[in-house]
Amino acid sequence: MGKEVKKIGVLTSGGDAPGMNAALRAVVRTALNNNIQVVGIKRGYNGLMNGDIRELKGKDVSEILGRGGTILHSARALEMLTEEGQKKAANIYKILGLDALVVIGGDGSFQGCKALAKYGVNCIGIPATIDLDISCSEYTIGFDTAVNTGVDAISKLRDTTGSHERCSVCEVMGRDAGYIALWCAMGGGAEEVLLPESKETATSENVIKQIIENRSKGKLHNLVVVAEGIGGSQELAKEIQEKTGIQTRATILGHLQRGGAPTALDRVRASEMGYMAVQLILEGNMNKVIAYNKGEYEAIDIEEALSMQKEFDPKMYEIVKVLSI
Amino acid sequence: MGKEVKKIGVLTSGGDAPGMNAALRAVVRTALNNNIQVVGIKRGYNGLMNGDIRELKGKDVSEILGRGGTILHSARALEMLTEEGQKKAANIYKILGLDALVVIGGDGSFQGCKALAKYGVNCIGIPATIDLDISCSEYTIGFDTAVNTGVDAISKLRDTTGSHERCSVCEVMGRDAGYIALWCAMGGGAEEVLLPESKETATSENVIKQIIENRSKGKLHNLVVVAEGIGGSQELAKEIQEKTGIQTRATILGHLQRGGAPTALDRVRASEMGYMAVQLILEGNMNKVIAYNKGEYEAIDIEEALSMQKEFDPKMYEIVKVLSI
Amino acid sequence: MGKEVKKIGVLTSGGDAPGMNAALRAVVRTALNNNIQVVGIKRGYNGLMNGDIRELKGKDVSEILGRGGTILHSARALEMLTEEGQKKAANIYKILGLDALVVIGGDGSFQGCKALAKYGVNCIGIPATIDLDISCSEYTIGFDTAVNTGVDAISKLRDTTGSHERCSVCEVMGRDAGYIALWCAMGGGAEEVLLPESKETATSENVIKQIIENRSKGKLHNLVVVAEGIGGSQELAKEIQEKTGIQTRATILGHLQRGGAPTALDRVRASEMGYMAVQLILEGNMNKVIAYNKGEYEAIDIEEALSMQKEFDPKMYEIVKVLSI
C-alpha cells in the first residue's frame, strides 16, 4: 500500500482513439470513489507544460462513455522530447501537487512517461491507439472500433463492387503496422491484403495474379485491402484496371476509422483499464503500463514495456488467403 | 385498361443505388400476384441485347429488400446509344414475348427507354440514383441512404477532428449535382460546402475566410464538405493548412456511399414505385417514368420527363451558412 | 415585418423525439445570427410556469445536432390545462420580456400554444413526435428515425426467425396511430401488420390465416408487425403458436424507438423548421405551426392546425399485403 493519494492528473496523448473517453471516465469515477481529486490536463503533454488544466468532477464525465474522440483533446508535444520540456512538465506536476499522472496513449506517449519518471513523476500508462502498435499489449483501446468501421465500409463497397462486377481497392489505417488491414481483410472477406510486415510479397504482380486466378474460378468481383504503411492505392487500382481490364476503384478510409462511438469491447476494456490505473496508484505501484495479454490484465514496468517487441503472426494472413477462394 | 399482360422484363441500369433490389422485389411480387411472368435481365441493357436473362420467381427476391446493390447487376451499355443496339434490344424483347419492360435507373437509362419506345417496346422507368440528378422527380431511390452514409461518416470525422482541433475536408459523391453534398453538409453540421451549382463562390479563398472567421468566434475545429463535381479535396486541404496553419485532412468517401442496406425511406418508396410500375402496365399506361413530386407519385411521359429541368434552390445553402456559426 | 425582436424563448414538450435537438440548435443559431437573445426553457411548459430557464449561447448547442433526446428535457404539464397554469406561464413570459415562444412538440403541446395566445403570448409550433400523429403536417420530426430503428430491429429478428423457421411478432410504437407500424411493416418486409386504423381486420384469425397461407406457398418463416395501439403481442404470439404449431416469439420495441441519433432526413427537416420558426418571428407572423405538406414547408394558423384531420390512406396497407407473398 502506498502513501495516501489525494490528487491525480490525467491526459490523453498522441492520435485519438474511440474509447479514450471511456477510460477517462473510469479514471475519474474510480478516483472520486476513493476521495481522490482529479485534474484533467488538456491537449496531451502540452497542457501539462502550460498548465492548461481543469478539475474533473463526476458530472464532467457523464454521457462520454459512448462518445468517440477525447474531451480532453489530444496533440503531439515536440517539446516533451527535450530535457527542458520534461523539466517544465515535471515542475508543473509538483506545483499542482499531483500524486500521480495517468497517460492514455501509445508508445510515443509512454516515452514521455519514462522521461518524466526520472524527475519524480509517478506515471501509469493506458494503451490507446487504433493501430494496435503498442509493443507490450495484445489489446489497445480503439482497435476493435476501427476494425469494425473498416469492415462496415468494406461491406458497403462490396455491394456496389458486386453490382458492377468490379474490383475494389480499400486502403485502411494502421501507420507502419498491418493489424487493422489484416483484421479488415478477414472480417471483410477480402481476397488479398497488402501488409507492411511482408513488403516483399505485397506487390501489384501478386495482387493481379490472384485476381485473375479468382476470376477464372468464377468470382465476379474482387476486393483488395491495402495497409496505410504500403499505400499507393490509387496507383494500384489504376494498374489493376490497365492490366486486367477489370474496372477498379480505390477508396481510402483515412480518419474515418479514428472516430465513431466505441464498440462494447472497447468500452469495457477501457473502463477496466481506467479502473485498474487508479487501483495501481492506490497500491503505490507506479510507473507501469497496463497491458492485456493472454486474456488478462497485467501491469508492466514502463521501461520494460517500451523495450518489448511485438511479433507479427503470419498465420492470420495464411487463413485470409485460404478463405478467399 | 390495356390488353392482357402475360410477361414482363425488368432490368437495373447505370450506377447502382441502395433500394434497387427493393424496387425489383416489388415489381416481381406485384407481377406474380397478377399472374404475370417476370424475366430478370442482367447487366442493364447489355443483358437485353445479349439475351442474358433468367426468370424471377417469388423466392428469387426474398431476402433482398434490405440488401444494397442489385442482384441483376448493372452496367453502362454504349451499344444502346447506336441504332443497331436499339434494334437488337427491341428484337430480343419481341422474341421473349415481353409485354413491357421496367427500367430501374437514371436519366441515361430513360434515354434508352425513349429510344426503344420507337421500336414498339413498352417501357416504365423507375428513378434510381444516389445523385438525385433525375430531372423529373424530387425523389430518387438511393439518395436517402447515400446521404445517411455521408452524415454518418462526417460524424466520425468530427470526433477525431474535434479531438485534435483540426479541419476536415470531406468529399462526397453526386457527379455534377450538389444535392448529396448539400444534405450532408446540413445533416453533418458543416460550416462550408462547395457545390458545382455555385462554382463562382466555391473557392478556397471563401472557405479559408470562413474558417478563420469561425475560429475567431471560438470554434475549435472545422468541417468542409466538397461535392464530387468540384473535387480537388486533397489540394484544398493542403491550401487550408498552408494558409491558416490549421492541420487539415481530406477524406474522399467515394463508392462507400453507393453501398449499404437501404434506409427505411428508400425501401418504402422503392417498394411503392415497383408496385406502381406494374399497376401502370396493367392499365396499359406505357412509356412513363414514375416520379415523386409534391408528396405524391405521378406518371410522366418519358419524353416529357427527359425534357424537364430541375432547379437548384439556393435556400438550403443559405441555411447551412446561418447554422454554421 | 413585425416590431423589433430582441428575445425569444424555446422549449421542447411532450414525448421526446430524435431531431428535437437539431431543431433547437437551428432556432438558437438563427436567432443569434439575427441578434436575438435566446432563453431555453426546461422540462416543457413546467419550466415556463416555474421560471426553470437558462440562456442559450451558440456554444450550448454545438455537438447536439446528432444527439437523440432533448437537452432541454421534456415533460407533460398538467397544470397547463388549467386557466391558472396558463396565466402563470403567460406572466413569466412577460416578466422575461420574451417577444415570442418556440414550442417543439406535438398536438398536445400546440394546445398549450393556443391557450397562451389568448394571453398575448406569440407562439410558433414545430411538429415533433415519432408517432406522426400531428394533424396538420405530413412530416413530423423523429418519425423517420423511429421507423429506421424499427426496420433495423425487424431485420435482426428476421435473421433468427429465419434460422429457426419461426414466426416473429414485433410490436412497434405509435400510440393510437399506425404510421410507424405501417412503415416498419413495408420497410421490414412483414407479411401482416395490425393497425388501430383498421381494427376490424386486425384480428388474430386473419393473421393466422395469412401465416398458414404463406407457409403453404413455401415461406419458411413469418413476420407480423403489431402497432402499439393494438397491443397484445404476447397473447397473439401465444395464440399463433397454439393454433399453428409454429414456434412464435413476441418482441416489444418500446422506448428504444424514441432514442438514437436522428437520421439525415430528421436532421435536415428539423434544422430547416428551426430556421423557419425564427424567420416567421422576424416577420411578425405569429401563432403559427410549421408544417411540411406536398413537399413544401408552410405556416398554418395554430387554431386551424389543431382543427385539421389527417386521413389514413389504405393504399400502403394494400401494398404491404401484395408484397408479402
Add this chain to the structure above:
Amino acid sequence: MGKEVKKIGVLTSGGDAPGMNAALRAVVRTALNNNIQVVGIKRGYNGLMNGDIRELKGKDVSEILGRGGTILHSARALEMLTEEGQKKAANIYKILGLDALVVIGGDGSFQGCKALAKYGVNCIGIPATIDLDISCSEYTIGFDTAVNTGVDAISKLRDTTGSHERCSVCEVMGRDAGYIALWCAMGGGAEEVLLPESKETATSENVIKQIIENRSKGKLHNLVVVAEGIGGSQELAKEIQEKTGIQTRATILGHLQRGGAPTALDRVRASEMGYMAVQLILEGNMNKVIAYNKGEYEAIDIEEALSMQKEFDPKMYEIVKVLSI
C-alpha cells in the same frame, strides 16, 4: 497425420448466433482448399437423422460472412437424446461416407458429439452461442455481436430516459448466465445489474436503494440492466415507480440480440475456428472442441470440455458499481 479425408459434414445446432455463417464459410472453404467434399446438414441433428442434406460448394457460402443467422437453419433435436436417435444419426453419417462431422453450437450440441463418438463418428465442436455459457471456452461465437446490440439499444434508451428524467429497466438475453447482462451494463453505463450468478443481491430493494442514492448525488435519470435469468422486468419497473415516484419503463430486448450482422471480432474468430476445425480433421485429431482461452485457440477433448466448470468473476460487477456513481 490421419488417414486421407475425403468428405465431411457440417451442421449448426441449438440457438443460432451471429457468426455461425462465418464459421460455416471457413469450414467449407478450407475443406475445398484441401480437396475435401462438404455436405451441409440442415436443421441441426434433425437433418443428420433424416438425411436432410445438400452439398456445399464454394459459391454456396459466398456473401454469407456478414449475414446473421445460419443458412443451414438450426433446431433442437430431442430425438438425439435417445439411443435410437443417436444410432440413426451415426448410421446416416456412415451411409454418407463422412470422415468427420463439424458441429457449430453450444454445450447441448456437444453432448450430441459425445454420444455420437461412441458410435464411431468423428466430431469437432465449434463453440457458438450468444450467451457465452460454454464451459470450456472464454469466447463463444455471437457473444460480441449480442453485447454490441445490447449496448446500442441501451444507448437509445438512455437518450429518452435522460430527456424525461426517468428510470429505464432493460432486460437482456443470456439464459441462466449473466455474461451478456454484465457486459451490457458496463458497456452501457448502467448503475445496477441483476445477475443470476448473485441472486441474493439481485433484489428490488437493492436496486431502489441504489437509485435513490444516485438521485441524491444529482443523477437525473437511471438505468438498470436485468439478466434474462432473473427476469421480471415489468414487475421491477412497476415497483420502482411505486416506491420512488420516478417514472420507470421496462424494455425486453429478447430475440433482437440473436440477429444482426456479426461484428468484426465474431467474423474473425469464427473464421479462424472454422479453419482450425478442418486442420484438426486433417491431422486426425478428432473428437475435440475448439476453445479460445488465454488469448489462444486450443483443442480440448469433448468429454473433458463438457466436464469443465466456468467460474464467474465478481470483479467486473464491482467495477460496474464503482463506475456508476
